[in-house]
Amino acid sequence: LAKTTQPISMDSYEGQEVNITCSHNNIATNDYITWYQQFPSQGPRFIIQGYKTKVTNEVASLFIPADRKSSTLSLPRVSLSDTAVYYCLVSGMDSSYKLIFGSGTRLLVRP
Amino acid sequence: ETGVTQTPRHLVMGMTNKKSLKCEQHLGHNAMYWYKQSAKKPLELMFVYSLEERVENNSVPSRFSPECPNSSHLFLHLHTLQPEDSALYLCASSQEPFRQEGSGTQHFGDGTRLSIL
Numbered sequence: 466l467a468k469t470t471q472p473i474s475m476d477s478y479e480g481q482e483v484n485i486t487c488s489h490n491n492i493a494t495n496d497y498i499t500w501y502q503q504f505p506s507q508g509p510r511f512i513i514q515g516y517k518t519k520v521t522n523e524v525a526s527l528f529i530p531a532d533r534k535s536s537t538l539s540l541p542r543v544s545l546s547d548t549a550v551y552y553c554l555v556s557g558m559d560s561s562y563k564l565i566f567g568s569g570t571r572l573l574v575r576p
Numbered sequence: 577e578t579g580v581t582q583t584p585r586h587l588v589m590g591m592t593n594k595k596s597l598k599c600e601q602h603l604g605h606n607a608m609y610w611y612k613q614s615a616k617k618p619l620e621l622m623f624v625y626s627l628e629e630r631v632e633n634n635s636v637p638s639r640f641s642p643e644c645p646n647s648s649h650l651f652l653h654l655h656t657l658q659p660e661d662s663a664l665y666l667c668a669s670s671q672e673p674f675r676q677e678g679s680g681t682q683h684f685g686d687g688t689r690l691s692i693l
Contacts, residue, residue, distance in 0.1 A: 499681065508578065508666045508684025509619070564682065566611075566619040 487553030582685035599667030
């Protein structure tokens with residue numbers, strides 16, 4: 466299973482773009498990269514998933530370089546409500562049950 | 577509304593009590609999961625059920641007993657718990673198998689906050 470490494474915490478201000486990078490040096494060919502967001506006393510919520518290059522949805526973008534050994538979650542123009550813990554996960558079709566959540570990145574958005 | 581409902585949201589019990597946590601998913605998924613999240617620790621996968629069969633049991637103590645009567649319902653039966661079992665217990669569901677991009681995303685409930693006295 467690919468292990469992931471993320472910064473423990475990040476600070477930002479309202480209106481800024483926030484980029485959170487995750488390292489996954491041992492990612493396998495069949496592995497996908499998924500990001501979740503978690504608020505206190507709630508379950509994680511799916512943000513975005515990708516395999517390579519760039520994926521964009523209504524809330525975020527995910528950038529994955531050609532070697533796929535890292536990925537960057539980009540949150541445009543954050544607001545106070547984006548203060549949360551963000552998790553990067555790597556999982557494959559043959560290990561889909563074995564999702565391992567790391568410690569995540571605690572993002573604090575200041576006014 | 578995530579489509580995964582957990583009850584109760586809060587539970588306080590003594591170490592000799594027996595209680596059950598309930599999870600129900602309305603998403604038509606065929607796999608369900610139990611996770612434990614202790615304070616300031618990562619989520620720990622406890623059990624996985626796929627098509628109502630248990631496919632994963634991550635060395636969880638026997639005082640935790642899961643039950644999956646059908647693909648929409650999942651229970652976690654608790655007995656003789658210890659203080660260190662106090663945590664947020666999260667249920668999730670997904671559609672298996674992952675065979676295409678975008679599949680396999682887990683949908684989580686908001687958890688049961690369990691406190692052991």
